[in-house]
Amino acid sequence: MSRNLLLLTIMVFILFLQTGRAQEQKPAYVLVIHGGAGVITKKNMTPEKEKQYTVRLNEALKAGEKVLKKGGSGIDAVTAAIMVMENSPLFNAGKGAVFTAEGTNEMDASIMDGRDLNAGAVASVRHIKNPILGARAVMEHTPHVLIIGEGAEEVAATNGVELVDTSYFFTQKRWDYYQKVKKEKEEAEKHGTVGAVALDMHGNLAAATSTGGMTYKMKGRVGDSPIIGAGTYADNNTCAVSATGHGEYFMRYVVTYDITALMKYKGYTLQQAADEVIMHKLKDVGGDGGIIAVDKDGNVSMTFNTPGMFRGYVTSESKPEVRIYKD
Numbered sequence: 001m002s003r004n005l006l007l008l009t010i011m012v013f014i015l016f017l018q019t020g021r022a023q024e025q026k027p028a029y030v031l032v033i034h035g036g037a038g039v040i041t042k043k044n045m046t047p048e049k050e051k052q053y054t055v056r057l058n059e060a061l062k063a064g065e066k067v068l069k070k071g072g073s074g075i076d077a078v079t080a081a082i083m084v085m086e087n088s089p090l091f092n093a094g095k096g097a098v099f100t101a102e103g104t105n106e107m108d109a110s111i112m113d114g115r116d117l118n119a120g121a122v123a124s125v126r127h128i129k130n131p132i133l134g135a136r137a138v139m140e141h142t143p144h145v146l147i148i149g150e151g152a153e154e155v156a157a158t159n160g161v162e163l164v165d166t167s168y169f170f171t172q173k174r175w176d177y178y179q180k181v182k183k184e185k186e187e188a189e190k191h192g193t194v195g196a197v198a199l200d201m202h203g204n205l206a207a208a209t210s211t212g213g214m215t216y217k218m219k220g221r222v223g224d225s226p227i228i229g230a231g232t233y234a235d236n237n238t239c240a241v242s243a244t245g246h247g248e249y250f251m252r253y254v255v256t257y258d259i260t261a262l263m264k265y266k267g268y269t270l271q272q273a274a275d276e277v278i279m280h281k282l283k284d285v286g287g288d289g290g291i292i293a294v295d296k297d298g299n300v301s302m303t304f305n306t307p308g309m310f311r312g313y314v315t316s317e318s319k320p321e322v323r324i325y326k327d
């Protein structure tokens with residue numbers, strides 16, 4: 001009897017230590033970003049290109065971390081990180097967006113606040129310099145969640161968001177690729193969306209995604225990125241997720257919400273939920289892509305079923321870390 005009591009005391013003590021450690025390990029803040037998933041391999045990358053992506057991803061992490069370090073909100077942090085990537089021609093979002101079959105740029109973006117499930121999104125916009133700011137304007141200044149085209153551009157302009165001529169979005173690289181696809185109609189390196197998720201010092205989660213969509217998409221086609229639950233989701237009770245990949249699959253499988261639902265209703269850990277959705281459900285049907293996520297305890301997941309995904313993270317406890325290939 002007394003031996004059992006001793007054993008029980010030891011077990012309770014171990015449990016106490018572990019709980020303590022788990023709490024101790026919870027970082028004050030976390031930021032995770034992605035710059036798209038796809039056929040990204042060392043073979044089709046030059047050292048210069050690799051360096052350019054690494055520099056820009058680090059810059060995006062720094063911009064978001066600056067906000068979080070000061071005690072700023074997750075929403076401000078993901079906005080800052082996304083804007084750096086939208087302003088870079090390297091990524092398929094904002095400047096550098098891919099071309100539709102008609103040779104135009106039509107961009108989608110969304111943002112979600114895990115505190116109250118408030119969300120905003122824009123789709124098929126052609127003049128908003130930073131589509132993520134358009135999504136924020138919809139969230140903060142309208143009673144709606146998703147506004148498309150000219151309506152979205154009006155909301156943006158009314159709220160002081162910069163509009164630009166369509167020529168701003170032209171990049172030679174995307175144009176050459178468009179011409180190539182037009183000729184061959186082949187499917188190759190087509191992703192490059194950007195995304196960010198954050199846990200701020202107040203325990204709030206936020207997620208945001210911005211994209212030019214898929215090369216040679218039909219005019220008017222909208223992908224998963226501006227769809228809450230498909231490309232973006234945040235809930236303080238579970239996690240914040242941003243996706244990149246073949247949008248049609250991410251919409252049909254309601255990917256970002258599915259991950260939060262597996263955690264909420266089945267008690268999965270973040271990584272178990274991400275593996276189930278990305279590495280099983282999607283992979284089994286040929287839905288290529290990946291996600292970045294952070295849960296309410298600060299655990300990070302960067303899970304993808306493609307050869308590579310531009311990605312990185314930073315926490316209050318660790319320096320920025322950027323990765324490109326599977327490792």
Ligand code: ASP
Pocket residue numbers: 036037092190191192193211212213214222223224225243244245246247248
């Ligand atoms: N998910 C985006 C879309 O389908 C594309 C991407 O992530 O690259 O529009």
